[in-house]
Amino acid sequence: MGQFTTVCTAIPYVNSVPHIGNILTDLCGDVTARYLRMRGDQVFFQVGTDENGLKIKESAEAQGRDPYEFVAEIAQRFRDIFDATGISYDDFIRTTEPRHVAACQALFRTLRDNGHIYLGTYEGWYDVSTETFFREEELKDGKSPDGNEVRWVSEDNYFFRLSAFSDRVLAHIESNPNFIRPENRRNEVISFIKQGLRDICITRKNPGWGIPVPDQPELVIYVWFDAVINYIASTGYPNPGFEAKWPPAVQWVGKDILTRFHATLWPAMLMAADLPIFDTVVAHGWVLLSGEKMSKSRGNVVRPLELADELSSRTGISQPIAVDALRHFLTATMALEADSSFSYEEFDFRYNADLANDIGNALNRSLSMAHRFAEGIVPASPVEAEAEEAVRGAKLEYEIAMADYRIPAASAAAFGLIRWLGKYTDSRAPWALAKTNDPALPGVIRSMLHAVRAAEGLVRPMLPSTADAIAAQFGLPPLSEWDAIGSEESLPVGHALGQPQPIFPRLEIEKKAAPAKSAPKAEKTKPMPEATPETKPAPNPAPAADEQITIDDFLKVKLRVARIVEAEPVEGADKLYKLQIVVGEEPRQLVAGIRKSYTPEELIGRQIVVVANLKPAKLRGVESQGMLLAATDETGAAILLMPDREAPEGATVR
């Protein structure tokens, strides 16, 4: 047993059935794993489900279900979808499994023994639905930044000394340019860490669900702290032998969980435990639908199997081939550095253009020509030089892309070979050569077959069922060794080829009349910011509406004259004053960022103009019940607005 090449994927939280965006992480991991296996690596490919956390327990109970049974059912659904979409995992780990619990507790113990975990009192606001603590100043209108309910908690908990690892994590990122991919995410992480990392509270009071803290079962480990440990638990940690699979070569994650968890917390945890760190973490963007993130609450989700089933019923292709169509869409159109969009039109379009017209037709036409002009066997004449060159070039381009985990670029290399074949076939025109009994004919036929057989190997990581179907029509075993791509042995001379059979029947897409010019298809890529929530049947956006408001709009803003009675700096802030003011008779507290421009003495006693009906908000933990009006000079300094002469206290301004 040698060293494994380990591929990890972020595990989804089991609170709903996955949509096509959710499986993107696993698909990326799968393509990577399949590619590396073809390269000859002994691959260990981990996937799984994240099942702890209070939210799960509450969801289960809300349905009157036993939590264990509840998560088991949902985890199975994920597993079924992974299986059906061809995710070739070697291990499916659930965070409720004993092996994961044991790994968490072992790691926790190690960190506690090392002094990287300490006991402290946590007091603050807690958002149950995301299991996150918030500082006072992070709250918005008494709710979490995401708008969830929060409750005040005060409990003794363990903290992880994340702050102590800022420098080391940063140094690691900076000295390993490939540690975080793609580049733009790397920059985001660096600037995040440079602001300093705070220690993180990593336990919660045990609600009867979760992983108990060793020796202190009244506490459970925070779900995020526990979740990332699954990667190493999957390799067998802490049992001897896990080192054969640890550390991973690559860890795939969605962009939303990169910065806080996989690029900072998780490496810091590994450092603290003296464990090796994975080579690379790659973050991909989201798959948007009509420009919006898919979410169950929005009701705009596309489920992978439903999509495949629908395609399958429209074309008559088998489900695995339909799944490949989905895999192709995602791997070809995704961009690592940005979000990508899904639409049904685009999906059909890609199916016809890339799969039916390009790869399907290339196979069909090459095989039928071989039967027509070469008696259905692989001719002995040598492959023409330009075909050798095209295959070699595509293969190299593919390898370069995959070395950097640029899956869409690898896909483009594979399809580029197919497109090359179309031009080649036309330029050599075997049907014309046949008429004149040209001796070049067999070499051309063999070259075409050579290219298709190579393409089978190149698309195999993305489209495993399609690749199998191509091999089957060739009457050859699957081309599953990378080095065999483009080789003599992969396509033996004299081999009797199978009969061609369309793999991807063309979809009939009714051509739209001609709305091409007038309506740019409802702005699929850049949805205009719509103020109106909910339904939007006939948007008809009024363009100038932004720039002009009505008098009624203006009168909604209640401006009043107020007097400053006290001014003191806000602790821990260097721009803010806490001001006590009176609006008429009514005392108010304001927070204002004018410390650079005024001393407290200059402020006290002055009359100012304030927005009196502004929703209170917290800045740096201090409530501000309004906003004062000020102009800004060219340096950005504030210039207070004041009445021209003493105004009646609390006078209305308009």
Added chain:
RNA sequence: GGCGGAGUAGCUCAGUUGGUUAGAGCAAACGGUUCAUACCCGUUAGGUCGCCGGUUCGAGUCCGGCCUCCGCUACCA
């Protein structure tokens, strides 16, 4: 506000270290071909390479400023 990214043909995007007529795919128009799943091939787009200025013999490609969009992050009320 800070940091970062992006702005290239109708659409999706490529464009290495600055260098001859700025590219690909798709869509559209026209033409060709018939081996193939009405498929494939060729031609056509006359694109101010976001705007302004600068460096240079020469800039999409470097520098400065500005505009717009996006991401991250804030002591923005």
